Amino acid sequence: MSEAANPPDADNTELFLGRQPILGRDQQLSAYELLFRSGGLAGGAEVADATQATATVIANAFTEFGVGDALGPYRGYINVDHDFLFSDVIEMLPQQAVVLEILETVEPSEAVLARCQHLRALGFTLAVDDVIRADASYRPLLELAEIIKVDVMQLSPAELRALVLQLKPLGKKLLAEKVETAQQMEFCRSLGFELFQGYFFAKPTIIAGKRLSPSHVTLLRLLALLMEDADTSEIERAFKLEPGLTVNLLRLTNSVGSGMSVRIASLRHAIAVLGRRQLQRWLQLLLYTNPKGGEHAVSPLMQLAATRGRLMELLAEKSSPGKRELADQAFLVGIMSLMPTLLSVAMTEILEQLPVPLAVAQALSAGDGALGTMLELTEAIEGGEVAAVETALRRLPGLRPRDVNLALAQALAWANSLGVDSTIQ
Incomplete structure (x- = not known):
C-alpha cells in the first residue's frame, strides 16, 4: 500500500x-x-x-x-x-x-x-x-x-x-x-x-430606469410582507395577483405535507402549513426561477445564489452556535447578493423595496459586519482566492478550513437538490 x-x-x-x-x-x-x-x-x-x-x-x-x-x-x-x-x-x-x-x-x-x-x-x-x-x-x-x-x-x-x-x-x-x-x-x-x-x-448589468417584471414585483412585495410580519390575509391578496405562483405554492405545500389526511386547497391553509420562515425561503429562491409556472430548470444563477445562501447559513451556525437569527440573516445575505444580476437594478434600489434587518443591509451595501465578512469569504471560496479566504477567516473566529470545506460540500448538495417541489428542505 x-x-x-x-x-x-x-x-x-x-x-x-x-x-x-x-x-x-x-x-x-x-x-x-x-x-x-x-x-x-x-x-x-x-x-x-x-x-x-x-x-x-x-x-x-x-x-x-x-x-x-x-x-x-x-x-x-x-x-x-x-x-x-x-x-x-x-x-x-x-x-x-x-x-x-x-x-x-x-x-x-x-x-x-x-x-x-x-x-x-x-x-x-x-x-x-x-x-x-x-x-x-x-x-x-x-x-x-x-x-x-x-x-x-x-x-x-x-x-x-x-x-x-x-x-x-x-x-x-x-x-x-x-x-x-x-x-x-x-x-x-x-x-x-x-x-x-x-x-x-x-456579473451584474445595471440598467438605469429598468422596470421590474410583474412577477418580480409580486415576489419582492411578498418578501417585504413576510419580513414585516404582515397579516395572513394581506399575504393572500398579494399571492392572488399571480395565479401561477399560487398554483405552485399549493403544489409545493401538498408535496411537503403529503402525509396529511386532508389535501391543502386554500392559500391560508398553505401558509399555515409551511410557516412563514419556510415560505420566505421558498420565495427568495423562486426569484431565480420562472414564477409563472411551466418549466423550472434550475439556472446556474440560482445554483450559485442557493449555494451562497446555504453556505453562509452553515458558516453562521458553526461560528455562532445557537444564534438562529444570525443564520437566517446569513442565508438572506447570500441569496440577495446576486439580485442585482438577476434584476439588473442596483442593490440600493433593491434594499429600498425590502425591509431587511440593518445588519443585512450593511453587509449587502458595504460589506460591513460579520455578515459582510461571511459574504467576502463565500465569494473568495467561489474563486479559489486563497489570500482572501485566509483574510476573511482571520476575522471569523471559530471557523477553520475544514469547517469551510465541509460546509461547502453540504451547501452544494443542498443546492443541487432543489427542484420544482423541493426548494424547502
Whole structure:
C-alpha cells in the first residue's frame, strides 16, 4: 500500500475547496471545476511532499467531505499536474464523478501519453487545460482527451477562430474558459464551443430606469410582507395577483405535507402549513426561477445564489452556535447578493423595496459586519482566492478550513437538490 493510504490531517495541509461553474450552450449548469488551493493559516509550514498531500486531500474530499455526493448530477473537473498524474491516489477518485484536467505544464512525453491511455482504460474522462496551440508535438495529448479547454483570454478573436479551425477535426468537445462577458460567450458559441467556464453569467448589468417584471414585483412585495410580519390575509391578496405562483405554492405545500389526511386547497391553509420562515425561503429562491409556472430548470444563477445562501447559513451556525437569527440573516445575505444580476437594478434600489434587518443591509451595501465578512469569504471560496479566504477567516473566529470545506460540500448538495417541489428542505 502506498503512503497515500496514511493521509496527512486535512487541517494541517490547509487546503481550501473552491468551485467554478461550467455551463452548456444554453447556459445550463453542466459541471464544476473544483479548485484545491494550499493556504498558510497553519503558520506557513511546508509539507514534505506537496503533491502527495494535495492528492490525498482531494481523495479525502470525495470521502470525508462527500464532494462526490455534493456534486449531484454534475461532474467535478480536477487539475492534474505531472506528479499528480502519476500518483496512486488518482485512481481512488470516482471515475463517474470527475474529469481529470491535464494542466498545460504537462509535456506529452511517451510516459505521460501511456499514463493517460491507462486512465482512460480505467474509465476516467480526460480534459486538457489552457490550450492555446495545436502543433504536431501537442496533438497526441489532445487526441487522448475528450474535452479541450481553450484559454480565450490569451487569444485575439482572429487567433481564437484559427485555433478552433485546427481543433475541430479532432472531434472533441471544446470548452471556452476564462469567459468574462456575455459578448465573449456569444462569440465562442458562434465558433462552435459547447462548454463555457467563468462567472460571466453572474456579473451584474445595471440598467438605469429598468422596470421590474410583474412577477418580480409580486415576489419582492411578498418578501417585504413576510419580513414585516404582515397579516395572513394581506399575504393572500398579494399571492392572488399571480395565479401561477399560487398554483405552485399549493403544489409545493401538498408535496411537503403529503402525509396529511386532508389535501391543502386554500392559500391560508398553505401558509399555515409551511410557516412563514419556510415560505420566505421558498420565495427568495423562486426569484431565480420562472414564477409563472411551466418549466423550472434550475439556472446556474440560482445554483450559485442557493449555494451562497446555504453556505453562509452553515458558516453562521458553526461560528455562532445557537444564534438562529444570525443564520437566517446569513442565508438572506447570500441569496440577495446576486439580485442585482438577476434584476439588473442596483442593490440600493433593491434594499429600498425590502425591509431587511440593518445588519443585512450593511453587509449587502458595504460589506460591513460579520455578515459582510461571511459574504467576502463565500465569494473568495467561489474563486479559489486563497489570500482572501485566509483574510476573511482571520476575522471569523471559530471557523477553520475544514469547517469551510465541509460546509461547502453540504451547501452544494443542498443546492443541487432543489427542484420544482423541493426548494424547502
